[in-house]
Amino acid sequence: MAAEEQPLLGRDRGSGQVHSGAAADQELCIDQAVVFIEDAIKYRSIYHRMDAGSLWLYRWYYSNVCQRVLGFIIFLILILAFVEVPSSFTKTADVRYRSQPWQPPCGLTETIEAFCLLAFLVDLSVKVKEIK
Structure with missing residues (x-):
């Protein structure tokens, strides 16, 4: 499943066990939240890609x-x-x-x-x- 198809601010609701890449997933969720907040503050559109590479490019561009x-x-x-x-x-x-x-x-x-x-x-x- 691609990063864009996963829930944006999803959390691990399982037994609390950490799966591989959990830190990267959590960092991606934080980056997505930061971008949404920045978009809201600057009155920008939220219709853009939300995977890690696109978020880096988006934050660099702005x-x-x-x-x-x-x-x-x-x-x-x-x-x-x-x-x-x-x-x-x-x-x-x-x-x-x-x-x-x-x-x-x-x-x-x-x-x-x-x-x-x-x-x-x-x-x-x-x-x-x-x-x-």
């Missing part, structure tokens, strides 16, 4: 570090609009005193966009894997 990196990547892709040509972002609105906009080196913005696209594809694949 960790502060991963979410900050993802937020920075979103910021980076949006800020490129102010750097790429044609850009109306200048020091002054007066046409007489307007200098030439900064021209980034060839391939810099394309490399950043490719990196962001790769990060978004990884983000999408993690989200697809977590859906039942």
Whole structure:
């Protein structure tokens, strides 16, 4: 029987004898409870996989570090609009005193966009894997 098919917060109601893997089962139940509580606090959906590997991936994805990196990547892709040509972002609105906009080196913005696209594809694949 797979880990997802077992009751989520099941307990050993037998004679009290410890069977092999009881500690791992208890740890999995605790991790599942922690994820349910975190989902409730953050108003996230509870429709995701609950086996040990998926729980690790889910908790890693919603960790502060991963979410900050993802937020920075979103910021980076949006800020490129102010750097790429044609850009109306200048020091002054007066046409007489307007200098030439900064021209980034060839391939810099394309490399950043490719990196962001790769990060978004990884983000999408993690989200697809977590859906039942």
